[in-house]
Amino acid sequence: MITVKHLSKAFGGHVVLSDVNEHIKPGEKVVIIGPSGSGKSTFLRCLNLLEQPTGGSIIFDGQDITDPHTDINKVRQHMGMVFQHFNLFANLTIKENITLAPVKLKRMTKAEAEEEAMRLLRRVNLEDKANAYPGQLSGGQKQRIAIVRALAMKPKVMLFDEPTSALDPEMVGEVLEVMKELAEMGMTMIVVTHEMGFAREVATRVLFMDGGNILEQGTPGELFNHPKEARTQDFLSKVL
Amino acid sequence: MYLTNEATGIWATGLGQAFYKSFIQADRWKLYVSGLGRTLEVTALALLLGVALGVVTALIRVAHDQQRSNRVTVSGVLLNLGNALVKVYTTIIRGTPMVVQLMILGFVVFQSSRNFTMVGVLGLGINSGAYVSETIRSGLMSVDRGQMEAGRSLGLTYMTTMVHIVIPQAIKNILPALGNEFITLLKDTSLISVIAGKELLYAAKAVAAKTYDFMFPLLGVSVIYLLLVILFSWLLGMLERRMNISDNR
Numbered sequence: 001m002i003t004v005k006h007l008s009k010a011f012g013g014h015v016v017l018s019d020v021n022e023h024i025k026p027g028e029k030v031v032i033i034g035p036s037g038s039g040k041s042t043f044l045r046c047l048n049l050l051e052q053p054t055g056g057s058i059i060f061d062g063q064d065i066t067d068p069h070t071d072i073n074k075v076r077q078h079m080g081m082v083f084q085h086f087n088l089f090a091n092l093t094i095k096e097n098i099t100l101a102p103v104k105l106k107r108m109t110k111a112e113a114e115e116e117a118m119r120l121l122r123r124v125n126l127e128d129k130a131n132a133y134p135g136q137l138s139g140g141q142k143q144r145i146a147i148v149r150a151l152a153m154k155p156k157v158m159l160f161d162e163p164t165s166a167l168d169p170e171m172v173g174e175v176l177e178v179m180k181e182l183a184e185m186g187m188t189m190i191v192v193t194h195e196m197g198f199a200r201e202v203a204t205r206v207l208f209m210d211g212g213n214i215l216e217q218g219t220p221g222e223l224f225n226h227p228k229e230a231r232t233q234d235f236l237s238k239v240l
Numbered sequence: 241m242y243l244t245n246e247a248t249g250i251w252a253t254g255l256g257q258a259f260y261k262s263f264i265q266a267d268r269w270k271l272y273v274s275g276l277g278r279t280l281e282v283t284a285l286a287l288l289l290g291v292a293l294g295v296v297t298a299l300i301r302v303a304h305d306q307q308r309s310n311r312v313t314v315s316g317v318l319l320n321l322g323n324a325l326v327k328v329y330t331t332i333i334r335g336t337p338m339v340v341q342l343m344i345l346g347f348v349v350f351q352s353s354r355n356f357t358m359v360g361v362l363g364l365g366i367n368s369g370a371y372v373s374e375t376i377r378s379g380l381m382s383v384d385r386g387q388m389e390a391g392r393s394l395g396l397t398y399m400t401t402m403v404h405i406v407i408p409q410a411i412k413n414i415l416p417a418l419g420n421e422f423i424t425l426l427k428d429t430s431l432i433s434v435i436a437g438k439e440l441l442y443a444a445k446a447v448a449a450k451t452y453d454f455m456f457p458l459l460g461v462s463v464i465y466l467l468l469v470i471l472f473s474w475l476l477g478m479l480e481r482r483m484n485i486s487d488n489r
Contacts, residue, residue, distance in 0.1 A: 048393060050389055050392065050393060068313075073392075073395050073396070073397055074395065075395075076392065076393060076394065076395040077394070077395035078395075079393075080393075080394075081390075081393035083386060083389070083390065083393075085386055087384070087386035087387060087389060087390035088390070089387060089390065089391070089404075089405050090384075090387065090409055091405065091408045091409050092404075092405075100394075100396075100404060101391075101394035101395060101396055104396060104400055104404070105394075105395055105396070146390075149394070150393075150394070153394060153395065
């Protein structure tokens with residue numbers, strides 16, 4: 001579904017990603033772990049071109065999205081993204097947050113989008129917040145809404161950029177719960193996280209990134225119980 | 241004692257007469273009223289022009305600063321060109337005195353125009369635009385970057401995200417500053433009298449030319465300017481308080 005070839009990214013002279021190669025198949029739940037500064041978030045943000053790669057190519061659904069002739073706005077409609085800081089639209093109500101993109105991009109009529117929004121809100125038990133503004137919600141509620149907002153576009157893949165890192169500890173569970181449900185429904189997911197429990201339970205594959213590259217990967221069982229690289233062992237000994 | 245009283249009396253009578261001549265004789269107060277009307281009109285038109293110029297130039301600068309692709313595209317080249325023009329515009333306008341700009345416009349560029357007031361509006365608007373541009377730019381930059389990223393990640397275009405997400409949030413930061421610009425502009429309209437633009441100060445000068453007395457006409461328009469500024473500052477304060485209330489919802 002997504003093929004990454006020789007991806008590199010540098011900010012000025014600072015190299016963040018160097019020659020990353022990866023292939024993600026439909027239905028996979030890939031969890032990316034690694035120390036901060038290892039390039040995890042940058043890698044994820046390159047996948048929908050929120051960061052412009054400095055080299056290499058990314059093929060999504062047979063289309064090279066790094067090609068200047070590709071309409072990136074079209075591509076992004078099929079890739080949902082959830083951010084560490086939620087980024088709900090502060091000037092819109094929850095319902096408007098969810099319906100804005102589907103309606104503006106003519107994927108649904110306003111009535112259809114609102115019906116879909118309410119259906120999704122019921123799924124995360126937040127239908128009573130439909131007319132509230134983001135400022136009135138807790139962090140956990142905001143992040144569940146952010147997931148719903150991305151799902152309203154019916155994406156083929158969901159990208160999660162440290163979705164629980166900005167949450168109070170007691171709110172992490174409710175967000176992970178929604179993500180687990182999503183995984184069970186067969187959504188293709190790529191998740192950058194520090195939640196090792198989630199990685200163990202949900203991931204079909206775990207990537208360990210360090211120094212701008214994927215150092216090691218495997219099933220959660222392989223990677224967590226029998227890490228091969230010294231760097232992976234060192235990292236896991238600190239976080240587990 | 242008697243002498244002093246006599247002198248004060250004469251002086252008081254003289255003052256009274258000067259006041260009478262400056263405001264009441266020949267219905268001269270009507271000149272101030274119509275001057276006041278023109279001043280408000282000029283302020284509103286110049287602000288409109290200033291905001292229009294400011295919005296366009298600010299959007300060009302922000303769009304230029306936010307383009308992240310390193311590819312060479314037609315729109316990229318146009319943006320670079322536009323950005324350069326905007327920088328020249330703001331540098332020249334903010335780097336030269338407004339009176340000089342008005343005189344260049346009135347006595348050089350539109351030398352043959354008889355519509356002095358409209359030339360004044362144009363000058364004030366062009367000047368104000370350069371300052372409004374910076375106000376709007378900082379307002380747009382103050383909106384969290386994540387708002388734009390979230391919009392783009394959903395597949396919305398840069399323009400759609402700007403119009404529906406970023407600009408509505410920026411307006412809250414921009415409106416109070418724009419109100420201050422309005423008040424500054426209100427006072428600056430008096431400058432267009434140097435190119436014979438008709439407004440409040442022009443009326444005062446016209447009256448003074450008839451009565452050979454500058455004191456009352458100038459004091460009179462000062463009081464009017466002051467009252468206007470106090471009134472608009474108060475209205476602005478109310479607006480700001482109302483916007484803060486909606487922030488705490």
